[in-house]
Amino acid sequence: MILVLKHGTTRDRVEDLCEQLETRYKIQTNPIYGKEQTIIGLVGDTSRVPEEEAANLDDVERVVKVQEPFKRANRKFHPDNTVLNINGVQVGGEKVVLCAGPCAVEGEAMITEIAASVKASGAALLRGGAFKPRTSPYAFQGLRAEGLHYLKEARDRTGLPVVSEITNPSQIDLFLEYVDVIQVGARNMQNFELLKELGRHKRPILLKRGFSNSINELLMSAEYILSEGNPNVILCERGIRTFETATRNTLDLSAIPVLKQKTHLPVFVDPSHASGAVAYVEPLCLAAIAVGADGLEIEVHNDPKHALSDGPQQLVPEQFDSLVAKARAVAEAVGRSI
């Protein structure tokens, strides 16, 4: 349930009203001071709040019922786009944010070299996996804590905030020390205990869609993080499983406009894991920008032939550089920039 407040309601009165609502109805309140209007989102058991009574409260202009099960992630709760500030990088604003780097951090020289080159091409965030969730237990599992140290070294040298995937709640302290954006991978999208734990900190989370999960399930997973108190969530479409085998997954491009309509959270697209092949990464990047993506997560490796994971889908820095030039043109065509 949302209470739309009358124009000119002061902050003091909004705060008073929230307190009153919380004690009277035993629910939680979420005031949003928007450009156009101030609203209070009610969460919890809102069946305790009689609609008529709420509508008749001083300062309340009208009551809007939210039918969807996701409340805090709902655009009705927060009509303006959420814009995250990640060490000076605005995510969800006018600029399309490029996050690039290798599938996995394989060594210090490798990650610092890739970091410098993707930065020179226009990337604003550096990615690199340290704890790798692999299908096979015999495959390279990542350099783990050592990998995070190297990633931090690359951040210190380039100034690029870093993104890396967490696989277990026991790693949180390590990630809070070394990582600017904590990625929750497709395989952990519904690891609810992990999501709740990540919600108890304010560190930005890049939440990837599970390959068999619906858009609403993705939003409900975001809701787990938001409801614990962490408002800093970026969603990421990374391809879903379908009957099609020509690509590693099927990039659900329609998820982007759907998500942009349903939620105020920034939406990224990962064309690398979606397609699994270098040849498709660039066209999918351009398409993703055209349909409204706020950012792209792209795998870039300096020697993909010898990569320890995901070699076939990783661009070399030169390919990334030429992709960025085209991406800038598409961004401009849809009123954005890189």
Ligand code: PEP
């Ligand atoms: C990744 O980004 O490194 C990754 C494993 O992606 P996903 O969780 O989308 O498969």
Ligand code: MN
């Ligand atoms: Mn990968």
